[in-house]
Amino acid sequence: MLMNHTNLTEDDLFSCYSPSVIGYRYFAVLCGCAVTVIGTVGNLMTILAFTINSQLRTRFNVLIVNLALADLLYCTILQWRSGQLWCKIFGLLLLLSNSVSIITLCLIAGSRYVMVAKRAVFDRVFSDLGLSLLIISAWTLGLASFGPLWHGYVFVPKLCVCTMTRTTYHPYSIILLLFYFFVGLGCVGTFYFLIYRHIRISSQALLRFSRRSSRKKPASSAQNTNDSGVESSVANTCSCEISSQAELAKNTVEINSEKSSQCTHSSATAESTTKTPLEIVITSSSRTPARINAASSSHCTASGDDKEMKHVTRMCLAVFLGFVFCFVPFLLINIADEHNRAPQVLYMIFRNLSWLNSCINPVLYAVMNRQFRQAYHVLHCQLFLCLSGSV
Structure with missing residues (x-):
């Protein structure tokens, strides 16, 4: 009888049953199962794509993989x-x-800003050794932050989750909350604002320089330049002008071939490009055909790399906004409902919303990044062939 009573007490201790959530709890279970399956598969595919696709093995994508590892841990x-x-x-x-995810989001945003504004610093800080140390430090900091709360983790029926309560190490837990969610996410938002500002200033400077160059050219010179495709390249269009340039100046075929091949590079090329578009345009002031063609090709490369960097930056911003959208409602209700007056179903809805963050990132990668999308497709095909072969 004593054992049965003990078992019953143990079951009751970890039950979040309440008459107000009888209907919703079935949806919560289905949501949890879906997040577990989709998040586990999606994050595993992200890690495998990075492993098997050489184009994805860049220094920046190492941080994406670390974020996938944190999400995978959450799902499992x-x-x-x-x-x-x-x-x-x-x-x-x-x-x-959660803490590693926030730290990694900070590193992702910081790396994008340093790459745009201070390339030399990026090469030193985000080297192979530097990235390894940063990732190890992220997990170490997270463990050191929440390890001291070991004895304070209890099951909270209203949240239906094991976590620290309001009364557990109250000052320390509040400091951690402020540090990770407010300071950490605030830093991420600041980095993306600085990236936007820097790109906007560079684009405006490039546009002003192009307009001044167009006004200084004589009409006849402008016509000849337009026929050779140089004016189109200065106007930031990188289509089929390179071929006509090669016919115009055969002495520079090797230069054009080497430079124009860079127009198809991915985000890995963007990491190895050290000049801004403005610098490339300024250095192409010579009027000899060979230098004009080389500068045009270099400008084409810079324009393509700049577009690729903008695409990747937008993807990172979407990942950050997804994290904020999933976690902020749950965070705010825990702060605002100090006296626990909010209905339990509202807590559970916001809690289920926070689960989604661990499975939406692979979807964002597939939608907003062509290389990840292609890598996922290859993995799907290989998995289908393996299953067909086993059958």
């Missing part, structure tokens, strides 16, 4: 609930994955 532990020991492990790993 999502359904843990019962047992005191498992509850503490779950609470620690849950907050660890």
Whole structure:
């Protein structure tokens, strides 16, 4: 009888049953299962795509993989609930994955800004060794932050999750909350604002220089320049002008071939490009055919790299906004509802919304990044062939 009573007490201890959420709890279970499956598969595919696709193995994508690892950890532990020991492990790993995600988002935004504004600093800080140290430091900082709360992780029925409560190490937990969610996410937003500002200033400077160059050219010279495709390249159009330039100046075939081949490079090329578009245009002031063709080709390369960098930056911004959209409602209700007066179903809805963050990133990569989309397609085909062969 004593054992049965003990077992019953243990079950009750980890139950989030409430008459107000009888209907919603079935949806919550389905949502949790879907997030676990989709998030696990999607993040594994992201890691495999990085492993097998050489074009994706860039320094920047190392941070994307680290974010996928944090999301994968979140997905795999999502359904843990019962047992005191498992509850503490779950609470620690849950907050660890969230903290590593925030730190990685900061590193992603910071790396994009440093790449745009201070290329030399990027090469030093985000080298292979530097990236390894940064990733290790992110996991170490997360573990060191939430490890001291080990004895404070308990099951909270209203949240239906194992985590720290308001009364657990209250000052320390508040400091962590402010540091990670407000300071951390605030830094990410600041970096993206600085990136936008820098790109806008560079684009405006390039446009002003192009207009001044057009006004200074005589009419006849402008006509000849237009026939050779130089004016089109200065106007930032990189279509089929290079071929006509090669016919005009055969002495520079090797230069044009080497430069024009860079127009098809991906984000990995963007990391190795050290000149801004404005610098390339300024250095192409010579009027000899060979130098004009080389400068035109270089400008074409810079324009293509700039577009690729903008695409990648937009993808990173979407990942950050997705994180904010998923976590901020749950964070705000925990702050605003100090006296626990909000209905439990509202807590559970916001909690389920926070789950989505661990599975939406692979979707964003597939939608907004051509290389990830192609890598996912290859993995799907290989998996289909393996399943067909086994059948």
